[in-house]
Amino acid sequence: MKASKFTDAQKAFILKQGADGMPVADICRKAGISQATYFNWKRRYDGLLPTEMRRLKQFEDEATKLRKIVADLSLDKEMLQDALRRKL
Numbered sequence: 182m183k184a185s186k187f188t189d190a191q192k193a194f195i196l197k198q199g200a201d202g203m204p205v206a207d208i209c210r211k212a213g214i215s216q217a218t219y220f221n222w223k224r225r226y227d228g229l230l231p232t233e234m235r236r237l238k239q240f241e242d243e244a245t246k247l248r249k250i251v252a253d254l255s256l257d258k259e260m261l262q263d264a265l266r267r268k269l
Contacts, residue, residue: 187214
């Protein structure tokens with residue numbers, strides 16, 4: 182996945198402007214982002230501080246790694262069970 186050119190603090194600042202009542206179109210034009218990006222950030226990070234945003238990203242990365250490990254182990258288990266069935 183492509184890394185964002187915006188830091189967590191910049192994202193939080195952009196979202197805070199929207200919460201303060203500034204029109205979304207103006208925010209997006211000044212920041213150089215699309216409205217879709219703004220609303221994706223809002224859905225994901227609304228109300229979070231930059232430190233909480235970083236922590237959320239770390240949790241998501243860890244969850245992705247754990248899902249991959251579970252998938253690999255499930256495949257290994259299935260292969261071993263298949264081998265046992267063929268032996269018997």
